[in-house]
Amino acid sequence: MTENELSYKIIGSAIEVHRNLGVGLLENAYEIALAYELKQQGMNVRQQISLSLKYKEITIDNAYKIDLIVENKVIIEVKAVLELNPVFYAQVLTYLKLTDIKLGLLINFNSELIKYGIHRIVNKLINE
Template sequence: MNHESRKAGKNLRDSKLTEQIIAAAIRVHRALGPGFLESVYEEALAVEFALGGIQFIRQHPVPLFYRDHQIGEHRLDFLVEGKIIVELKAISRLEDIHFAIGRSHLKATNL
C-alpha cells in the first residue's frame, strides 16, 4: 500500500475498526512470518479477532446471481461486523486478478 492510499484511508467510514483489523493482521504476520498457507493465517487471524472482541464470520458464503438466477457463490475469508471484507493472500506480490476478485466480492455483497 503506498503513502497516498494510506492517507486516503484516513477518511474511510469505520476507520477505527479498519485500524483494529490491520493491527490484528500485523500481529499475526509478525508472530508467524511468511511461508505458511492462507489457512494458517486465517486460523491465527480468527484468534486475534476473537481476542480483540471483533465480530466476524469466516468463509461467509455470498450467492452470485445472473438475471435473478443463482449461478454460484463467493466465499469471503472474513466478513467483519457485517461491513468489512477481509480477503487473505499468502503471496509475495498482488496481481491484477487479486484486485479483480476483491472488486467482485464488493459487487456481490453491495458493500
C-alpha cells in the same frame, strides 16, 4: 465502529499475526490466526462465507467465498503469495459490490514487511 476504526484494529491484528507467524505458511493459517485475534478483541467475525449469485433467471450457489467479514462492515481477503496479481484487487472489489459493503482489505502475509502487503479497497458505489 466505523470502517476506518475497524480497519485500524484489523491492521494491528494482521501485524500481530505476521510478527508471530512470519512468512511461508498457507493462507488458511493466517486466516484462522487473524480471525482469532479479531475475536479476542470482541469483534464479530465470519469466516469462509459462501454466497450465491443471481444471473438473469438463475441462482448460482457458492459463486464466491469471502475469507472474512468483520462486523458486517469490512471484507478481508487473505493471501500468501509472492506478489499480488491485479485480479486479486478486482476480486475484492467484486465482493464489495455484491455485498454492498464499503471497505475491503487485501492482505498478503507473504511480505517481508506486512505493511507492504496490506491494501485498502473501497466500494465507491456506496454512499456515505
